[in-house]
Amino acid sequence: MSTSDSRPDAAVALNEVRKRYGTVQALDGVSLTVERGEFFGILGPNGAGKTTLVEIVEGLRTPDSGTVSVLGESPWPRNTPLLRRLGIQTQSSAFFTRLTAREHLETVAALYRLERPAATRALDLVDLGEQAGQRVDQLSGGQRQRLALATALIHDPELIFLDEPTAALDPAARRSLWEVLRTLKGDGRTIVYTTHHLDEAEALCDRVAIVARGTVLAVDSPRHLIKSLAAPTRLRVPAYRLGVEDVRGLPGVESAAVEGGELVISTHTANQVLLALGELVDLEEITTRTATLEDAYLELTATERRS
Amino acid sequence: MNAYTAVTRASYLAYLRDRTSVIFTFAFPLVFLIVFGMLFQGQSVDGGLSYINYIAPGVLSWGIGNAALFGVAFTLMHWRRDDLLRLIWRTPTPLPTVLGARYLVALGTGLVQAVLFTAVALGAFGLHLSGSWPLALPVLVFGITAFAALGLVVGTLANTPEAVAAIANCVMVPMAFLSGAFYPIDLMPGWLQGLSRALPLRYFDEGVTDAVGGRGGVALPFLDCAALTGFTLLFALIATRTFRWSNRN
Ligand SMILES: Nc1ncnc2c1ncn2[C@@H]1O[C@H](COP(=O)(O)OP(=O)(O)O)[C@@H](O)[C@H]1O
Numbered sequence: 001m002s003t004s005d006s007r008p009d010a011a012v013a014l015n016e017v018r019k020r021y022g023t024v025q026a027l028d029g030v031s032l033t034v035e036r037g038e039f040f041g042i043l044g045p046n047g048a049g050k051t052t053l054v055e056i057v058e059g060l061r062t063p064d065s066g067t068v069s070v071l072g073e074s075p076w077p078r079n080t081p082l083l084r085r086l087g088i089q090t091q092s093s094a095f096f097t098r099l100t101a102r103e104h105l106e107t108v109a110a111l112y113r114l115e116r117p118a119a120t121r122a123l124d125l126v127d128l129g130e131q132a133g134q135r136v137d138q139l140s141g142g143q144r145q146r147l148a149l150a151t152a153l154i155h156d157p158e159l160i161f162l163d164e165p166t167a168a169l170d171p172a173a174r175r176s177l178w179e180v181l182r183t184l185k186g187d188g189r190t191i192v193y194t195t196h197h198l199d200e201a202e203a204l205c206d207r208v209a210i211v212a213r214g215t216v217l218a219v220d221s222p223r224h225l226i227k228s229l230a231a232p233t234r235l236r237v238p239a240y241r242l243g244v245e246d247v248r249g250l251p252g253v254e255s256a257a258v259e260g261g262e263l264v265i266s267t268h269t270a271n272q273v274l275l276a277l278g279e280l281v282d283l284e285e286i287t288t289r290t291a292t293l294e295d296a297y298l299e300l301t302a303t304e305r306r307s
Numbered sequence: 308m309n310a311y312t313a314v315t316r317a318s319y320l321a322y323l324r325d326r327t328s329v330i331f332t333f334a335f336p337l338v339f340l341i342v343f344g345m346l347f348q349g350q351s352v353d354g355g356l357s358y359i360n361y362i363a364p365g366v367l368s369w370g371i372g373n374a375a376l377f378g379v380a381f382t383l384m385h386w387r388r389d390d391l392l393r394l395i396w397r398t399p400t401p402l403p404t405v406l407g408a409r410y411l412v413a414l415g416t417g418l419v420q421a422v423l424f425t426a427v428a429l430g431a432f433g434l435h436l437s438g439s440w441p442l443a444l445p446v447l448v449f450g451i452t453a454f455a456a457l458g459l460v461v462g463t464l465a466n467t468p469e470a471v472a473a474i475a476n477c478v479m480v481p482m483a484f485l486s487g488a489f490y491p492i493d494l495m496p497g498w499l500q501g502l503s504r505a506l507p508l509r510y511f512d513e514g515v516t517d518a519v520g521g522r523g524g525v526a527l528p529f530l531d532c533a534a535l536t537g538f539t540l541l542f543a544l545i546a547t548r549t550f551r552w553s554n555r556n
């Protein structure tokens with residue numbers, strides 16, 4: 001009857017999932033399919049329902065209606081064999097207090113009924129071997145995030161959920177976590193993760209779902225989303241070189257305005273405009289910013305934010 | 308390592324590495340022993356007991372109950388707040404195994420507290436141990452169990468360390484006086500004496516007092532153990548009913 005029943009081969013299949021907390025409709029008819037081996041991003045502002053979605057998929061919450069299938073199975077009532085195949089990193093990092101990174105992982109390994117080498121493997125996987133003897137409370141933000149990932153990966157899961165793994169990281173720590181995630185994807189694992197860093201989703205994800213107020217606004221590859229929303233390319237020229245009047249009539253120019261000492265030109269035919277601008281200024285003075293996922297995202301959620 | 312051993316180890320390490328808390332767990336009852344020792348010096352209370360044989364079991368049972376309650380409540384509150392409960396939920400290890408491991412830590416702590424406290428009371432305050440003192444051991448075990456179970460209830464209710472401290476103090480401080488541990492029952496009005504029967508510390512204190520003082524033979528401490536078991540079951544039932552895996556509910 002539903003997609004989830006007809007797609008047991010998918011990693012995750014949600015159909016018309018709804019969840020309400022009191023007066024808040026956290027999920028309002030969400031349908032999604034994540035393929036095996038896919039790197040899937042769930043993007044959305046705070047309160048969009050991302051965490052609720054992840055909790056429903058792991059079986060910690062039941063939806064009010066709709067169907068959910070994870071690796072071809074229902075996640076509830078608590079499905080231990082299924083949980084054994086899932087690696088989940090929650091938004092707050094769960095560490096045993098006052099233990100070292102290694103002791104913490106050894107404890108988690110024991111909870112999964114694994115031997116100690118599992119802890120060493122997980123430490124190496126996230127490149128935390130050198131910090132193994134450090135107490136969890138003394139790790140840096142990036143190291144804590146990697147330890148949280150190691151915790152989620154200790155039992156070698158095939159499907160990994162990460163709820164905002166990079167939210168509190170500095171740019172360098174974020175990049176180093178990306179490398180770890182890319183390696184995991186390379187191993188053939190399925191990764192579903194939530195974020196509000198759009199550059200990150202663009203760099204990592206095969207496909208993204210944009211969620212706001214409990215509904216999926218779009219699902220596609222970052223490239224297609226940018227294209228289909230036809231967000232314009234922006235060209236910037238120092239304002240002292242050219243004024244709005246100089247470019248307004250040029251072929252392909254859709255709009256022009258001065259912003260922070262620069263003339264910003266929006267166009268869908270950047271090549272044509274660049275050619276014309278080349279007649280007026282040195283091309284090296286022009287900076288080009290092609291449309292990003294962020295533009296697409298802002299475009300999509302604009303109506304949401306206005307209402 | 309099996310899960311039980313691993314969580315026991317983790318809990319012990321977490322406990323021992325919190326120096327301040329370790330020191331206070333052991334020093335707190337001793338401070339009370341000294342203060343009450345000065346207050347009651349040379350007096351006889353509660354049916355002719357020497358002051359030390361009255362006050363030492365009272366302070367000991369209160370100190371041990373207090374530590375068991377606080378320890379378990381803090382752990383449960385932290386595990387839920389830091390999402391460790393959800394982590395445990397996802398593993399094949401049943402929650403009772405994990406809680407059982409934490410209980411073992413409470414039990415160990417309580418027994419060490421008892422040994423240390425008794426040594427000081429014997430050496431510095433002239434506590435007299437009757438021949439029936441080993442009967443105090445089962446009372447200690449049942450008492451620690453009841454207060455650890457009460458800790459589960461407090462840890463389930465409270466979402467912050469401040470809330471744990473507030474609720475636990477609110478329970479333990481009045482109980483210290485109302486159950487006769489810090490203040491002789493004989494001196495209380497009749498209705499308060501009756502009320503004390505509804506408090507677990509009354510039985511914990513009574514059992515230890517009788518065993519150490521050699522009163523009431525073998526039977527009395529076992530009646531106290533039975534009463535403490537009743538409280539354990541009651542608290543465990545409440546904790547099971549109110550248990551939450553996550554603060555996001
Ligand atoms: N336990 C809860 N009780 C009541 N409302 C909740 C609860 N959990 C989440 N919500 C609400 O549901 C909405 C979605 O929350 P959440 O899934 O956490 O979103 P996100 O992870 O995208 O920030 C928010 O409006 C949030 O306030």
Ligand SMILES: [Mg+2]
Nearest residue numbers: 050051091163
């Ligand atoms: Mg969230």
